[in-house]
Amino acid sequence: MAQEQRPPNPDPGPETALMAADSPDSAPPPSGAHTTDPGRQGPGGTTTAPERTRDEIDPAPFPIVGIGASAGGLDAFRRLLQRLPVDAGLAYVLIQHLAPSHDSLLAALLAEATAMPVFEARDGQPIEPDHVYVIPPNRTLGVHHRRLVFFERELESGRHLPVDYFLKSLADDLGPQAIGVILSGTASDGTLGLKAIKAAGGLTFAQDTNTAEYYGMPGSAIAAGCVDFVLPPAAIAKELAQIAAHPYLRPTPQEVSEGLNVVEDDLAKIFLLLRSRTGHDFSLYKRPAILRRIRRRLVVHKLERPADYIHLLQARPAEIDRLFEDLLISVTAFFREPEAFDTLREQVFPRLFDERRAGRRVRIWVPGCATGEEAYSLAIATQEFLGERAAGIGLQIFASDIDGKAIAKARAGQFDESIAAQVSPERLRCFFVKSAGGYRVTKSIRDLCVFAVQDLIKDPPFSRLDLISCRNLLIYFSAPLQKRALQIFHYALEPNAFLLLGASESIGAQADLFALLDRQHRTYVKKSHVSRVDYSFMPKIYQGPDEGATASSDAAAHIAREQPDLARTADRLLLAHYAPPGVIVSRDLEILYFHGETGPHMDPAPGAATLNLIKLAHQDLAVELRTGLHKALRTGQEVYRPGVRYRRDGVLAETNLRVLPIRTGEEIDHLMVLFEDAGLVTDAHPATDAEARMANDTQRVVDLERELAVTREQLQAIIAELEGTNEARQAASEEIQSANEELQSANEELETAKEELQSTNEELATVNDELESRNRDLAEANSDLNNLMASVNLPILILAQDMRIRQFTPQAGKLLNLIGGDLGRPISNIQANILVPELETRVAAVIEDMAPQVLDLQDNAGRWYSVRLRPYKTLDNRIDGVVIAFIDVDGIKETERLRQTLALERRLATVVRDANDAIMVQGFDGRILAWNPAAERLFGYSESQAIESGIEPLVPAAAWPAYRALLARLARGESVEPQRLERRHADGRILRVLLTASTLLDEHGRPYAAATTERVLGGK
Incomplete structure (x- = not known):
């Protein structure tokens, strides 16, 4: 569990409720060392406070x-x-x-x-x-x-x-x-x-x-x-x-002990305003928390009298909303009380997900879920428990709260970075996705949870549940509300399903509804065989005008039911006159039914009221009763005790005790005890005193022997009773069904059917609300995606793992020849304007290694693109394809080419300028276009003179025909071997040169000039 923290940090409970712990937890003992000694000076000369005793x-x-x-x-x-x-x-x-x-x-x-x-x-x-x-x-x-x-x-x-x-x-x-x-x-x-x-x-x-x-x-x-x-x-x-001086922050001792001095009339007005504004009634919530919240709002508004605050509530309805939010502060945490999750993993989950439940969806409810941490924690815990089986087991977690804002946050599944202190790094990696400003639960966990705004007490509950986790919510309810909530939970749970409460909560007086599974972590199991539970929490069905047509038939049926049953009346009279009085008791000896006049045999002891037969019966009968009852339970046979004596109104009387086991199946569920009156004990008046003493002694011996035998049987019964356990007795008592329940079974089934229908309708409404919320989110996401795809001026293609097209931008459609109908088609079926070599191999490598790939390609028109392949990640952090982006880099390529050309030209210019040979560029008509310094030095003409006069002054008259033929060949693009020619110096000298010539081409590949390099060999 990701909860190990030092120093320990008590976390609040996972609920939207009235929060205010009255008893602070004890902090751990100090572990740090003093940074300064008492009376010494700290940094900068600041004096540290001397140690003082508490009395000072x-x-x-x-x-x-x-x-x-x-x-x-x-x-x-x-x-x-x-x-x-x-x-x-x-x-x-x-x-x-x-x-x-x-x-x-x-x-x-x-x-x-x-x-x-x-x-x-x-x-x-x-x-x-x-x-x-x-x-x-x-x-x-x-x-x-x-x-x-x-x-x-x-x-x-x-x-x-x-x-x-x-x-x-x-x-x-x-x-x-x-x-x-x-x-x-x-x-x-x-x-x-x-x-x-x-x-x-x-x-x-x-x-x-x-x-x-x-x-x-x-x-x-x-x-x-x-x-x-x-x-x-x-x-x-x-x-x-x-x-600082407000009474709330400086309460008097009387205020500390009595709380805020708010009269009940003021509270009633505040409750009424809250109910009128929000629809929720807080009058049955515990008073201390309510008073603390009201008093806190007084401080915020700097008011001292509740009456002034009531006026403020009437004048500013928005303040009612603020008070409502204060009453429902959402304080929660992931995996609070990790030991409780250990109990779920060890004792509850194995029974929820066993083989007998295969094929059936497990349903969990988290009432008072606040912002969803408890629900998501349960979802994560179940997935960890199931492991690889999780995909094949259905699970639905319902989470509800009356705070709509908290539910909205829960539905978003977005949490800030502070949850890293509550969730282990492994869980963060497996069940969360890092997002801007925090973490978001993965889609697989989010889909398990359904969130709904619901009032636990007022709205119909969910039904057919396997587990309810309601931790630290009941502690803010008064006793009637707690009873009502537990009855709701009992109704909503399946037989033998589970209830998890907070560390400070228990089922209290509702022990007949739930059996304890783990005392330390407040885990309970629903008792399926209990006496009738009051499900009055369900809203009444409104009877419309159209239902009045059946009123007469219903009235007739009621009158028929009211007609006297002669057979039953006769049986009742016979039992009253001729049957002995008696009682029916449970296996725990609790009286369930009195028959006839049992008063003479009963002698209630002073103290707390009870229906235990042994405590109610006459003390002289208690021993025989206990012995007979335990013998009947042990043997399953009728037990008869004749002539049991007891004093009735000061007179010795006898009665015959008869214990009859009552079976509803193989087990003995109840016992009937009959008191057959044998009359008063009378004196026979013996003839002499000696005979009287002898008779008394004989009777005394008989009584003592009988009492000894009874004592022995009682001792054996007590020993047998001690051998049983309290849990067995409790389990046996839970199976008792009263006769009234059997008579009312038809009505109960009908009522239960109505309640289940209402719960089903509530659940459908909740699911519809959740689906509507998700549909809105999906529509917004689709709108955002469509606008984003349409606005991004970039060809982007998304491929699934099977190389099928999932999505593309309009620019990608133009580049790859795609249309809307191509969605879902394999990319190999598309004749694109640009082909990615070994595309399938590259896609598989990106998915396998999760490493992006980048390559430069040209389309059919010769434009360059930088093609980038990146993994496609789903919301739950799975790799499910690739995203291919085509970035137009043709301009960058052209710029690079020009840059290289310019660099080459600069290098060539440097070579031309520093060369020892004469280098010139001349047109085919004899014009000189370029003239380097070496040409100026070798031939005596400056660059401006050469460009102005052309090549003619350099060529002797006898050499012109051959030179024109040379230029003609170069103009045709022919290759010319180096030749020896003559040049005329500016001073008239004739120079012999070795000429190397090449043709220059324009952008269309046509010759437009000749470049020559001439090295002087000597002069004539």
Whole structure:
């Protein structure tokens, strides 16, 4: 289980309910060391507080403000402390994310911002009002009995969450007197802590967007809906100063013992306003939690009288919604109380998923599911238990709550990063997908859960269930509501199905409905054979006008049923006059039915009322009765005890006891005890005193022998009774069926059928609601996908594992010659404008290795594309194909080619400029287009002169015919061997040169000029 945390961190229960734990859990013993000695100076000269005894500290309760921050927190701390009054009577503990290996100067820096004493916290240090305490480095800080407690720094699933831990311990220790403040910081540390404080009845603050340097921590808390005030630091300080003296935060001893002084009339008005606005009645919820929530809203609005708050509720209906949300704070966690899940895995799941249930869907209900963590935890636990069998076993988890906002969050299945402290890394990897800002449950887990808005008490329940997990919800119900809820659970469960309650809950007086399976983890089994259960929780069916036609027939049937049954009347008269009085008892000797006048044989003992026959019977008959009853149970035969004497109204009388076993099958379910009156014992008046004494002695011996025999039988019966177990007796008593139940069986079956129909309708409505929600989500997702695919100016193709087309963008349709009807066709059937070599092999490799592939290809028109193949991942993190994106890189390729051409031209220009040979470019008509410095140096003409005059001055008259023939050959694109020619220098000299010529082509491949290189061989 992913719940091992140190230091221990008590988590709230998985329900939307009235949250406010009245008894704080004890924190673990201190394990950290003192960072400074008493009276010594801390960093920056800040004096640490000397140790004081509890008697020296003001015993009056005062609020403690826990302030958490991370990045950007120093400036926010300063601005908050600068505006706090020094005598508000509040204590402040600052929790900052600090480097574990460096000394902190935070206390010294903050001491400059306030006149209050600022200390670096010490282990075991008592907290005093109007003092500021700063967390030291490399420590986790908690509160126990208003003293600071240190722990070594520990990482929860790789994350250090000091703010969450301190605020949770503060909520557990102070309850309504805890105040939480979250300032600038990254990530989400502090959100769970504020939830705990609000659940305990405390107040919560967060820094607003405009003033927070980093909005991660306050933004996460605000998004979670657990913040009362969103203000800048200076305004938070002002608000703290105003509420510091409110009676709610400083209750008198009388208020602590009696609670809020709210008269019942005021509560009735508030309940009425709530019911009119929300449709939910809170009048039968436990008073302390209700009062705590109402009083908390008084503090938020700075009111002191409930009457003023009632006026506010009437004037602002939105405040009724705020109160309703406060009454239904969603506080939950994944895998809370992991030992309970161990019990499910070891004792419940094997019986839920055994072979006898093969082919039948297992149905689980989580009432009061809040934001869904409990339901998802059960889904994960079942999948872990089933392993490879999970795919072949049907499972449906219904989760309901009256908080619509909580249900909406549960349906989304999106949770923030703080769940990493509750869920093991292995479970996060297997059952969650990392998403923006947190984690989302996989599709396979989400599909197992159906969420619905439902009032557990008012709405029809689900039916034919195998397991109900209702943990820490009943503790907020009054006794009548608890009884009603347990009756609902009994009705909804299948025979021998299971009920899981919270650690602080039990079935109480409803032990006749459920048998205990695991006492420590509150696991129960439904008793299938019980006396009639009151299912009045089911709504009554409205009788419409059209049903009046059957009224006369129904009335006639009723009159017929009322006619006297002569046979039964005769039997009743005969039994009353001639049958001996008696009783029918269960196997536990509880009287179920009295027949005749049993009063003379009964002598109830003083004390608590009881129907136990042995305790009700005359004490002189108790021994014989006990012996006879146990003998009848043991042997299954009739037991007859004649002449049992007892004193009746001071006179000795005799009765014959007869015990008759009653069987409904092979087992003895009931016993009938008959008292056959034998009359009074009279004296025979012996003739002499000696005869009288002898007769008395003889009778005394007979009585003693008889009493001894009875005592022996009783001893044997007691021994036999002790050999049985209480569980066996309880199990036997559960099988008793009364005669009234048999007479009413037809009516009960009809009522049960109606109730099952209503439950089925409720379940169908819930499933329809869930399907509508999913259809809306699917339609939105399809709309988003279609708009995204249409807007992305990029050819994208999605292929399934079998190489069939799943989806493509319009640009991909143009590039690959695809139309809408090609969806579902193999890609091999498509004649695309661009072919990916070995496509099937590449797709298989991407799916197998989950490694993307990239290659550059040209389409039929010669355009270049960068083709990228990536794995296609489903919501539950499975690889189910590939996504192929075609990115047009033709422009990039052309730019690269031009860049290479320019680079080549630059290199050629450098070669031409620095060459020792004359290099020139000339047209076929004799024009000179280019002239390098070597040509200028060898032939004596500057570049401008050469370009202006052309080639003619360089060629002697005798050499012109041969040179023109050479240019003609080059113009035709012929290859010309190096030739020896003559050139005329600018000074008239004739130079012999070796000429190498080549033809230059334009972009269409046609010759347009000749490039020549001429090396001077000598002169004439």
